[in-house]
Amino acid sequence: MESSERKETRKITIGHLYPDLLNLYGDRGNIACLMQRCIWRGIEAETVEFELNDQIDFSKLDIVLLGGGSDREQMIVCQKLKDIQEDFKNYVEDNGVVIAVCGGYQLLGKYYRTEEGLIEGLDLVDLYTEQGEGRLIGNIVLQSELFETPVVGFENHGGRTFIGQNRPFGKVLHGYGNEENSGCEGVVYKNVIGTYLHGPLLPKNPQVCDWLIARALERKYGFSELEALDDSQELEANRYIYERFVK
Numbered sequence: 001m002e003s004s005e006r007k008e009t010r011k012i013t014i015g016h017l018y019p020d021l022l023n024l025y026g027d028r029g030n031i032a033c034l035m036q037r038c039i040w041r042g043i044e045a046e047t048v049e050f051e052l053n054d055q056i057d058f059s060k061l062d063i064v065l066l067g068g069g070s071d072r073e074q075m076i077v078c079q080k081l082k083d084i085q086e087d088f089k090n091y092v093e094d095n096g097v098v099i100a101v102c103g104g105y106q107l108l109g110k111y112y113r114t115e116e117g118l119i120e121g122l123d124l125v126d127l128y129t130e131q132g133e134g135r136l137i138g139n140i141v142l143q144s145e146l147f148e149t150p151v152v153g154f155e156n157h158g159g160r161t162f163i164g165q166n167r168p169f170g171k172v173l174h175g176y177g178n179e180e181n182s183g184c185e186g187v188v189y190k191n192v193i194g195t196y197l198h199g200p201l202l203p204k205n206p207q208v209c210d211w212l213i214a215r216a217l218e219r220k221y222g223f224s225e226l227e228a229l230d231d232s233q234e235l236e237a238n239r240y241i242y243e244r245f246v247k
């Protein structure tokens with residue numbers, strides 16, 4: 001097949017899980033970024049939003065986004081997770097692409113223990129979270145093995161996440177990450193990224209956005225070439241943050 005023909009056939013469907021509950025700090029911006037970076041390259045993109053009682057057919061999804069939420073909202077969401085656990089697990093094991101942010105990241109694991117009680121997670125990745133003393137808040141900069149460019153963002157979480165032998169998303173250059181002492185942030189498992197980096201994670205870090213799109217294309221079509229886009233402004237902002245907080 002010619003590469004121009006291959007491009008025409010490409011379409012990505014993003015599943016946004018529970019945006020009415022898991023939506024702290026505007027995680028919707030990450031959806032807009034995924035969509036737009038596909039569209040700029042002539043890749044068709046659509047987003048399907050799911051509410052708590054909706055049926056989710058994971059076989060129709062190429063990327064799943066689980067956003068951040070307060071403990072209260074996580075508690076509501078967790079009541080329903082048992083219904084989707086098996087299908088979600090199969091999707092992940094079949095290399096389905098997932099980006100899970102903060103509260104969503106915690107829900108990937110076995111549980112998140114808070115003072116108010118235990119929030120049972122999806123158990124998709126072998127990790128768990130314990131509420132600690134005080135919240136870990138501030139700007140954060142990481143170096144991930146997946147990219148040359150550092151990943152920059154903002155974190156605000158009471159939970160401390162323990163990932164055991166799993167691969168972290170990155171090494172913390174500035175900020176806290178999974179917990180105060182590990183020096184690690186987030187997790188990467190198959191095509192799943194879990195991270196505490198909030199809000200405009202993908203607009204600030206187009207390399208992360210493109211990694212997700214490329215993994216989704218690879219899984220669906222067997223090839224992952226992406227046209228380069230002009231990311232000069234994002235890279236300039238990234239450099240500014242790196243120099244301000246790390247150098």
Ligand code: GLN
Nearest residue numbers: 068069071102103158159
């Ligand atoms: N409720 C969780 C915590 O405080 C996650 C918060 C969030 O998504 N910002 O740790």
